[in-house]
Structure formats: C-alpha cells, structure tokens
Amino acid sequence: MASIPVPVTRRGSALGGLIDILTTVDHKKIGLVYIVSSFIFFILSGLLALGIRTQLAVPNNTFLPPEAYNMVFTMHGTGMIFLFVIPILTGGFGNYLVPLQIGARDMAFPRMNAFSLWMFIFAAILIMTGVTLAVVGYTAQIPSLTQFSSSAAWTAYVPLSSKQFSPQIGMDLWVLGVIALGISSTLGAVNFLVTIYAMRAPGMTAWRMPMFTWSMTVTAAMILVATPVLTAAMIMLIADRQFGTQFFSTSNARLWQHMFWFYSHPAVYIMVVPAMGMLSEILPVFSRKPIFGPKVIILSTVAIGVLGFTTWAHHMFVSGISPEVERFFMFTTMVIAVPTGVKIFNWIATMWGGSLNFKTPLLMGFGFLSTFVVGGITGVVQGAIPLDAEVHNSYWVVAHFHYVLFGGSVFGIFGGLYYWMPKFTGKMLDEKLGKLHFWTMFVGFNLTFFPMHILGLMGMPRRIAVYPDGRGWEVSNLVATIGAFMIALSVLIFIINYLGLARRPKAPENPFEGNTLEWATDSPPAEYNFKKIPVVTSARPLWEARTGQKDIEH
C-alpha cells in the first residue's frame, strides 16, 4: 500500500507526510486534501443513500424506523451538497487547477487557503461525527447517541428546526457546521477572485483565460454574494435556539425560506458551473477542436451567475407569497433556461466535425450532457407555477435535482478525475475499468432516478420514511433501489481503479493533448508549479506549441 501515489510529498516517514499535510499552504496539496476528504464524504453520504433506498425498496418496510430514516435523508442531502459537491469542485479542482491554468505559483493568500481547508475539515467532522454516533445509536439501540444528528432535512425549515421541535444537540452541531462551512467557502471565494484578478501570467487576457478558470470566477463571485446570507441565517437560527432571539418566530417563518433559498438556489449553480467549466475543457480536448463560441460560453456562464440570484422564490410558489411576486420569479426561472440551453448547443457544436476520442473523460462528458438536459427540461416544467403546485416536494423534484446534481455535477466530477488524474499523480487510471465504471454508473443512475419522475406524478411525496402498498408506487421504487446499488457498484469500480494506480507506469507528460497551462509543467508539478512563468499568447498555448500553428484570437 505504501506506494499508492497519495497526494503528499513525503519527507521520508509517514509522520513527516502527515505533518506536511497539516502544515502545507501549497494550493495543490490543499486541493488534493479537499478532493480526497470530500470523496470520503461522498462515499459516506452514498452509504446513507443506500440506506434510504433499502428502506424504500418495498412498501411498509421496517428496515429503518422513521426517526432513523429522517436522520439518514437529512444527512445524505447535507453531506452530498455541503461536504462533497461544493468542496470537491471549488476547494478541490478549483484550488488545484486555477493557479496552474493561469500560470501562477500559488493562490493569492496561501495561508488563508489552508485556513479554509481546515475550517472545512472541522465542520465536516462536527457534522459527520454526529451522524456516526447517531447511526451507532440506532444500530446498537443506545438512544442517548441518537440525539447527535439533525433530522430536520437539509433545508432545516423553521419552526421544525427550532428548539421546540428539534431539541437535540445534533441540530446545533449541524447549524454550527454549516456556519463553519460558510466561512470557509466565503474566504475561499475571496481567494479565487483575487488570484484570478491579480496573478495571471503575462499575456493572459480575460478572453485567453481557460474555461474552467472562467467558471471558477463566476462561481467565486456567486459564493461571495450568496454564502454570507446563509451564514447569517444560520447564526440567527442558533441564536434563536440558544438565546431565544425570535428572529424566526412563527409569524415570520417565511423569512427563513427566503434567506435559505437566496443561498441555496445559487448553490445549485455553484455546484454545476464549475462542472460545466470542466466540461468546457474536456470536450474540446477530446474532439481536437477549440471550444465553439468561447465568448458565448463565457457570457452565458456570467448570465447564469447573475440570473441565478433572481429565482430563489420559485421554491416558495406554494408557501404563500404574493401572486405578483410569484409571476416575477416564474419569469426569471424560465429565462435562466436560455443561457443553459445555449451552452448545450455550443458544446454539441464543439464536438461537431471533430475527432472524438472516446476515453473515459469524454464518456463522462456525454453522461453529463445527456442527463443534465433532462434536469434542465424538468426545471422549466416545474417553473410553471400551476405545475409546481402539483409536483412541488414530490419525487418528481427528487428526480429533477438528481438529474442536475448527479447528472451534471457528479458526471462532471468523475470526468475531471479521469482527465486530471495524470496531472495529480503522474499516473493514469485504467481505461477498461473507467469505461466499465461509466456504463454501470450511467445505467444505474437512470434506473435510480428516472422512475422517480413517475412516482412524483403519481403523488408520492419526498421525505417519507414508509409508503403503503396499493398506490402503484411499488415497481418504480424497487427499480430505483436496484439502480442505487448499481451506482454503488460503479463507485466501487472507481475506487478499485484508483487503488490500482500504484502499479501503473508513469503517464506521458500530456496524455490527452490538453491545451491549457496546467499541462505545460511536470506531473505532478513541483511546489513552485513552473520553472519559468510562461508568457501566454493565445487561449490554447499548448495547441500552438504542438501544431506549430497560431491560434485565432476571438
């Protein structure tokens, strides 16, 4: 095992390696610690998802009692969003790649970067220890342990999350954890914005910036605007719980919904925009073509970033806000589909006429495109207020957001892992296992989540711990459970593939013909990234070097 290329420069001993991890301010090591730790949280949250699906496999099941089920789905959602997708994309890929892509030696504030990382780890431990204790409590029948987890759903609506209805300490741990994550995330955003603004290599104009770096710019700006609102809401909630401040007393419970969704709607773009950025890197490279309409791709990302802040109240269409306001939010919700649609057509045009190299990263890219589009379409459907009034909070919505978050972000993340693994470790993941991983995950994913549309349209609400038989929900639920175990199998294949890295030969310098600066240095890069800071003359410096041609300026 000792030879698995884990992301540490060893100083001879395991202890030295540990100290190195704990004290490093290098953006690459920080990025890799983010990636590895959030992947562990992906596995934990995925195990919780298997708990959900096992309980719902058949009607009237008693695998999980309702208290346990409620905790499990709460922590599944919390873990996936706050501890996996957001940190792996921003803290992980963002940290590792942005300085390399812009030809810098590190982030602008390396120590603040380390602070963000450890704040994240601290928060994750706060939240995940609670869940672990509670899971032990439920399995070993120790009731006192079960109170260490929240079970008020990841949305923590008041008054359910108030002291009166969620007295357990786990609720406080959850809120504290999210506050810490908010601080970590906000500082990270400042770091990205300053880095990208101030530390680009000579010649790297805005239009020559790589697509992923652009997407991180927009993401960081969104985080900076959105996250403090969530953090404020969480501080108000804990003040209510501990000191009785009454910010969210019954008469203004909807204030929580506004503040929560003011963050959490943009959060879906925070989770998907970086993945879109990775897709915009992968598709051109594996088609041997430049990205089609780079300015349109960039501007549509910016448009999504701005419009993303105008749609939050679509989560409140049936909670009782005024009809005029509802109409406004319906309009903005539908409008945001336009820049998203434009991107999809630009991506297809990127591949059109290309020479498609079907390695795993590109397969994952196709997985992203073909499933994300379903989430986009169902989003417009439920953006229509009368339709929302029939599908809100039903399994239709569960299907919708997994098509966006799993179909979009998770396929994107795996695409990125396969694409940049040689950069991270100097070794390549196995292609055969990669393809097997992709197809198992793709089939499993659709088996799990497609039937949920049907369940929703048949009236099955989300967040229910059991369902009766005789309502026609049996078949779809069983299929979804089978699919979930297929997804688990696919992730297992990935892990096996990763553990096999140790025995694989050194990868070529630029195995996939990448065109951006991260491929212009060693793999893995030395601490200082570049021996000499490169001078940039186009958007595809390595393509120019490889073909000897001049790239067109857009």
Place this chain on the structure above:
Amino acid sequence: MLFPTITQDAQLIGELYNFVFVFAVLIFLLVEGLLIWTAYKYRRRAAGEAPVQVHGNNLAELTWTVLPGVLIAMIFGLTVDTMSKLTAAGSINNPIAHVHAIGDREAQARVERAQKVDLVVEVTGKQWFWAYDYTDYDGLGAFGLSSGVGDELVIPAGKNIRLDMTSDNVIHAWWVPSLGGMRYVNPGDRSYIWFNVPDTGKEQVFLGQCNVFCGKDHALMVAKVRVLPEVQFRAWYSATATARNQPPDFTKGDAARGKEIFTTGVCASCHTVAGTKAQGKVAPREMTTFASLPTIAQLPASDPKATINTQNLYAWLKNPAAVKPGTAMPNNKLSNRDAVDLVTYLLTLK
C-alpha cells in the same frame, strides 16, 4: 399527470402539463439525437486526424439563443393563461386566495367575498394528522373530527368547498393531487384551498399526503377525502353532528377507542404511556399510572377541580386552560364523544 384530474383546477393543470410535456419530449429527443449522432459520426477513426478548427458561428449561436427564448416565452404565455383561468375559477391563483396572517380581518373578508361557498371546513395540520372542524352546513351545527385516528374529510359532491387551513406546530402542506394544486399550511397563517368535485352519483375517495416534511411521522400524515352525493352527505353530517355533540354519557365510554386515540392519535405527540406507541416528551409527567396520581396536572389538592374523577377529567380535556390558567396543555377541540372515551381510558391507567 399520472393521477386522475377530477376538479376543474386539476384538469386545467393537467392540460397545461400535457402541452408542456410535448415540448419537453421534443427538446429531449432533439438534444439526445444530436448527441448520439455526433458520437457516431465524429468518433475518431485514425490516430492522426486533424479536424478543421472552427471557433464559432455567430448566426448559428444567435439562432440557438433566440429559438429557445421564443419557446420559453410561449410556455410562459401559456402558463399565465392557465393561471388566469384558474383565477377565474376562484382557485389556487386567485390573488385573494393566498395566505394571510391569522387575525387579518380585512384579508379574511376578501377571501369570504371571493367566491360563494357551500361548505367551509377548518383544517388544522397536527403532528401527524389532519384535524377537521366543520363550522356549519345548512344550519346543521358544528362539530370537529380531531381524534387523529382515521378521521376523513367528508364533503358533498358538486358543491363549492373551501378549506381554511392553519397549523399549531410546524409547517405542513395540503396536497390531494386529483383535487388540484397543493398549499402550505403554516403556523400563524391561514391558507386556503377551493374545489368542487363533480357529482358522479357514487361515493368517491381521494388520497393525498402532507407534503412538507413535518417531523417524525410525516410519512403517516395521509389525507383521505370522501366525496358523497349531496343527499348522503346531509345524512352523514347530521348523524355525525348529533353523535359528536351528545351530552357526555359516561356509561357509554369506550376505553379501547380512548386508548387508540391517546396512544396513536392526537395525544401521543406530547404524552407517554410505557409500553405503547405514545412516547411524546412534551408533558412533564408520564401517564403510565395516571389514575393513581393525587391530582390533575399537579394542581393543589385543595382545588375542587383537581381530584381525578370523571367530571373533572372531562372538564380538563375539554378546556385545560379553564381548569389551570396558563397551562401548556392545548385545547385539542375534542368532541364530546372523544373526550368521554379518553376519560374512560385514562381512568384505567392505575
């Protein structure tokens, strides 16, 4: 929609859904088709392929910005049109049909003027069941169905119904898909649902479920709506009103029914009786040996209303605050019959 659309609301929504669904399928087929075609046509056949470097095409990009825009505008227009039809029908998007604070008399008056209704039922979201209070129907009197064990919302067919909804705990949502869109049921607010189920001459039953996560047994918070032809409904109404409002007759107390209500219904979320499903933690004392305790609610023994006996217990259950001002035990609006059954049961807890 995969459920029968019964009311006018549900039908209008169903039509909109079918329309939007067609576009959804077309877009889906277009994109997936393009993807499959691209993957097949442009797969790499030789290692040295060097495709033409196309950097964009303004006309093409303009086209696929404008066309989706037009499509979206169309869907938006259609939706607004459906909403105005719903408004005309006095339903979910009726501007005055929205939620307002309890005690906002003006808003309440607007709701009352909005549409003539034949039956108003006050619906309260409890943890974890629905309580129904019938204020009146054609002068037949008022009664409540609030035991928390299998109460159904019974309504007449072909009549305009309005549900006046609120909660005395967390947020819930009323959702019976076949009868139209859902609405949140908020503490401190009143929200409304209007509907009219066409008469088929037969009894009809519709199922729905609470649709905002509301704590432990959210999954069990089922709403069952039984629609009776008017004549049958009238008979049901007067029979129920009579039975519920009968003066208390303790010789007819049914301890088994009382136990069911106490341990699985309205009382269970706050009270505990060892060895039953009632494991609520709100009340200060366990009820396991209640009948052997000295007084009700730890009142001083000098208080004539404190001794545990049939009459005192009945008075306590019907209106706790009248017995002990400021108590945390709410008035559960028990019907006389429920209260009698509960008293009978509680006195067996020795």
